[in-house]
Amino acid sequence: MTKLSLFGSKKNGDSSSNSSVSTVPEKTAHHQKRPISSRRSSYESATQGNGVVLAKNERYEHAAEQHGHPSSRPASINATFGEDVVMESGYRGYIVVLGGFLIIMAAIGYVSIYGIFQSVYQDIYGAKGESQSSISFIGSLAVGFQFGFTLIAGPVMNRYGHKVILWSGCIIGSLGLLLASWASELWHLFLTQGIMFGIGASLLNLAATAIPPLWYDKHRGLAMGICFCGAGVGGLALGFIIPALLDAVDIYWTLRIYAIFHFICTAFAALVMRAPRQISGPPVAARKDVINLTILKDPGFMLWFVAAALFGFAYVVPFTYVPSYAQDVLGLNATVQGGQLLSIMSAANAIGRVVIGILGDRLGAIRIASVAFMLAGLSCFIWMFAESHGALIGFSIMYGFFSGSFFTLVASITANIVGLTHLGSGLTVIFLTNTPGNLFTLPIAGKIFEASNNYKAMIGYNAAMYIAGSLILFFLMFYNHYTKRVDSV
Numbered sequence: 001m002t003k004l005s006l007f008g009s010k011k012n013g014d015s016s017s018n019s020s021v022s023t024v025p026e027k028t029a030h031h032q033k034r035p036i037s038s039r040r041s042s043y044e045s046a047t048q049g050n051g052v053v054l055a056k057n058e059r060y061e062h063a064a065e066q067h068g069h070p071s072s073r074p075a076s077i078n079a080t081f082g083e084d085v086v087m088e089s090g091y092r093g094y095i096v097v098l099g100g101f102l103i104i105m106a107a108i109g110y111v112s113i114y115g116i117f118q119s120v121y122q123d124i125y126g127a128k129g130e131s132q133s134s135i136s137f138i139g140s141l142a143v144g145f146q147f148g149f150t151l152i153a154g155p156v157m158n159r160y161g162h163k164v165i166l167w168s169g170c171i172i173g174s175l176g177l178l179l180a181s182w183a184s185e186l187w188h189l190f191l192t193q194g195i196m197f198g199i200g201a202s203l204l205n206l207a208a209t210a211i212p213p214l215w216y217d218k219h220r221g222l223a224m225g226i227c228f229c230g231a232g233v234g235g236l237a238l239g240f241i242i243p244a245l246l247d248a249v250d251i252y253w254t255l256r257i258y259a260i261f262h263f264i265c266t267a268f269a270a271l272v273m274r275a276p277r278q279i280s281g282p283p284v285a286a287r288k289d290v291i292n293l294t295i296l297k298d299p300g301f302m303l304w305f306v307a308a309a310l311f312g313f314a315y316v317v318p319f320t321y322v323p324s325y326a327q328d329v330l331g332l333n334a335t336v337q338g339g340q341l342l343s344i345m346s347a348a349n350a351i352g353r354v355v356i357g358i359l360g361d362r363l364g365a366i367r368i369a370s371v372a373f374m375l376a377g378l379s380c381f382i383w384m385f386a387e388s389h390g391a392l393i394g395f396s397i398m399y400g401f402f403s404g405s406f407f408t409l410v411a412s413i414t415a416n417i418v419g420l421t422h423l424g425s426g427l428t429v430i431f432l433t434n435t436p437g438n439l440f441t442l443p444i445a446g447k448i449f450e451a452s453n454n455y456k457a458m459i460g461y462n463a464a465m466y467i468a469g470s471l472i473l474f475f476l477m478f479y480n481h482y483t484k485r486v487d488s489v
Contacts, residue, residue: 092215093212093215093216093223095272095273096211096212096215096272096273096274097212097215097223097226097227098269098272099208099268099269099270099272099273100208100209100211100212100226100227100228100230100269100273101226101227101229101230101233102230102265102266102268102269103169103204103205103207103208103227103230103265103266103269104205104208104227104228104229104230104231104234104407105230105231105233105234105265106230106234106261106262106265106266107169107173107200107201107204107205107262107266108146108201108204108205108228108230108231108234108407109230109231109232109233109234109235109238109346110142110197110201110234111139111142111143111231111235111315111316111319112231112232112234112235112238112239112319112342112345112346112349113234113235113238113239113242113319113339113342113346114138114139114142114316114319114320115319115320115321115322115323115324115338115342116239116242116243116246116323116334116335116338116339116342117138117139117193117242117251118135118136118138118139118320118323118324119323119324119327119334119335119338120246120251120335121135121138121186121189121251122135122324124251125186128186130186131446131450132324132446132449132450133442133443133446133447133450134186134443135186136320136442136443136445136446137190137194137442137443138186138189138190138193138194139194139316139320139442140194140438140439140440140441140442140443141190141194141195141198141439142193142194142195142197142198142201143198143316143438143439144198144435144436144438144439144440145194145195145198145199145201145202145439146198146201146202146205146438147202147205147312147431147432147433147434147435147438148202148432148435148438148439149198149199149202149203150202150206150427150428150431150432151428151432153165153202153203153206154206154424154427154428157206157207157210158424162207162210162211162273162274162275163270163274165203165204165206165207166203166204166207166266166269166270166273167267167270168200168203169199169200169201169202169203169204169207169266170200170204170262170263170266170267170269170270171200171263172196172197172199172200172203173196173197173199173200173201173203173204173262173266174200174259174260174262174263174266175196175200175259176192176193176195176196176197176198176199176200177192177193177197177255177256177258177259177262178255178256178259179191179192179196180192180193180197180255181251181252181253181255181256181259182252193255204266204269205431206427206428206431207273208227208269208273209224209227209410209411209427209431210411210423210424210427211273211274211275212224212227213411213412213415213423214275214276215276218361219361220361220411220412220415221356221357221358221359221360221361221365221408221409221412222354222357222358222361223357224357224407224408224409224410224411224412225353225354225355225356225357225358225360225408226354226357228353228404228407228408229349229350229351229353229354230350231346231349231350231353231404231407232346232347232348232349232350232351232352232353232400232404233346233347233350234346235319235342235343235345235346235347235349235350236343236344236346236347236350237343238258238343238346239339239340239342239343239344239346240339240340240343242254242258242339243335243336243339245257246335247335292422292425293425294422295417295418295422295425295426295429296429298417298418299479300417300476300479300480300483301417301418301426301429303472303473303475303476303479304413304414304417304430304473304476305429305430305433306433306469306472307373307469307470307472307473307476308406308410308430308433308434308469309433309434309436309437310437310465310466310468310469310472311373311406311434311437311465311466311469312433312434312435312436312437312438312441313436313437313440313441313444313465314376314377314403314437314441314462314465314466314469315403315404315406315438316438316441316442317441317442317445317458317461317462318345318380318383318395318399318403318462319342319345320442320445321445321449321455321458322338322341322342322345322383322392322396323335323338323339323341323342324338325383325386325392325455326338326341326389326392328455329386329387329455330386330387330388330389330392332389337389341392341393341396342396344393344396344397344400345396345397345399345400346400347400348396348397348398348399348400348401349400349401349403349404351401352372352400352401352402352403352404352405353404353405353407353408354408355401356368356372356402356404356405356408356409357408357409360408360409360412361412364477365409365412365413365416366409366413366416366473366476366477366480367477368405368409369405369406369409369413369473370470370473370474370476370477371470372402372403372405373402373405373406373466373467373469373470373473374466374467374470375398375402376398376399376402376403376405376466377462377463377464377465377466377467377469377470378463378467379395379398379399379402379403380395380399380459380460380462380463380466381459381463382394382395382398383395383399383459384455384456384459384460384463403466410427410430411423411427414426414427414430416480417480437465441465444461445458445461445462448461
C-alpha cells in the first residue's frame with residue numbers, strides 16, 4: 001500500500017518517494033502512465049501516483065466491513081493515507097472549513113488592519129524620534145515570522161500532530177497581543193506584537209492551510225477560498241471596530257480586547273479542526289522526516305518558488321500605508337477614513353478569495369493566479385495617482401479583490417506541481433520563500449518613501465513585485481502545459 005504523509009512519503013519496503021514530480025517518477029500499479037499525447041486535468045496531475053482514495057460519499061461502516069476492521073478512529077495530520085482512508089467532506093468538512101475561517105479571520109486578518117496600529121504608533125513613538133521604517137518593523141516581524149517560523153512549525157506538526165500546533169498558536173498569539181498592551185518601548189512591541197504574535201500566527205496559518213485540503217478534492221479551491229476570506233471578513237469588521245475602540249478607550253485596552261477575541265476564535269478552531277480519520281489498518285507511526293527537498297529539482301516548482309517570493313514583497317504594503325496616504329496626501333483622518341478604506345479593501349478581499357477559488361477550480365489555479373497577480377499590480381497605478389477619496393475607494397476595491405489570490409490558490413498550485421504526496425513539504429518551502437519579503441518589505445517601503453519624500457516611488461515598487469510575479473506565473477503555466485500535458489493549470 002502506498003502511503004501519504006503531509007511532510008513526506010514512504011512506500012512499504014522501499015524508501016523512494018512517489019509523486020507527480022518529474023524528479024520522482026515512480027508510479028503505483030493503480031496509475032498507469034498515459035501516452036504523451038493525452039492530456040489530463042490539474043487535479044489528475046496532483047493525484048496521479050499518490051495512492052489517495054478521494055471517495056467523499058463512502059461511508060465509514062462500509063469501508064470498515066470491506067477491510068475487515070472495526071469502525072473508524074482518529075488520525076493525526078501526519079497520518080499516512082492509503083486505500084483505507086476516506087476524504088470526508090460533508091458536515092465534518094464544513095466544520096473544519098469554519099475552524100480555518102475563524103483562524104484566518106483572527107490571526108491573519110491582523111495584517112489587514114495593522115495600518116491602523118501603525119498610524120497610532122507613529123503618533124506615540126514618532127514623537128520620541130523613531131522613524132516610520134522602524135515603527136513599520138513591528139508589522140514586518142509579525143508577517144515575517146508568520147511565514148518564516150514554518151520551518152519549525154512544519155516538522156513539529158508532522159511529529160506531534162495538528163492539535164499541538166493549534167493550541168500552541170492560540171496561546172502564543174493571544175499572549176503576544178496581551179503583553180503588547182503593557183509595552184512602553186518600541187522594542188517591547190518588536191518582541192510581543194511582532195515576534196510572539198507572528199509565531200502564533202505561523203502555527204495557526206499552517207494548520208489552517210494544511211488540514212482543509214485533505215477534506216476536499218474538486219472543490220478544494222472553493223474550500224480554501226472560504227477559509228482565507230476570513231482575512232477579508234476580519235479586516236472588514238475590525239476596520240470599523242478597532243478605530244471605535246481606540247476612540248472609546250486607548251491603544252492598550254484595544255490590544256487586550258483583541259487578544260481575548262483572538263483567543264476565543266482560535267480556541268474554538270483548535271477544538272473542532274482535525275484531519276480525516278484512518279478507517280483501518282495498524283496505527284500509523286509518526287513521521288520524523290522534515291522536508292522532502294527533491295521537489296526543489298523540479299523547474300516548475302522553482303518558478304512557483306520565485307513567484308511566491310515576489311508576492312511576499314508586495315501584499316502587505318497597501319494595507320499598511322493606505323491610511324497614512326489618506327492622511328498625508330488627502331488630509332483625511334488616518335484612523336476613521338483610513339480604517340474605512342482598509343475595511344473596504346478587506347471586504348473586496350473576502351469576496352475575491354471565494355470567487356478566485358471557484359475560478360481556480362474551474363479554469364486552473366495557475367492561470368487564475370497569473371491574471372490576479374497582474375491585475376493587483378496594475379491597480380497600484382490607481383493608488384499612485386489618487387487625488388480624491390473616491391479614487392482611493394476604487395483602488396481599495398480592485399486591489400482587495402485580486403491581491404489575496406496567493407492564499408486561496410497556494411495549496412492547489414503546490415499540489416498541481418508536486419502532487420498531494422509532497423503537499424506538506426511544498427507548502428513549507430513556499431511559506432518559507434515568503435519570509436524575506438514579509439520581513440523586510442515594510443522597512444524597504446518606508447526607506448523608499450523617506451528617500452523620495454513621496455508615495456509614488458514606494459507604490460511603483462509594490463506594483464513591480466506583483467507584475468513580475470505574474471509574468472513568472474504565465475511562464476509556469478506554459479511550462480506545465482507543454483511538459484506535463486496538463487490542460488487545466
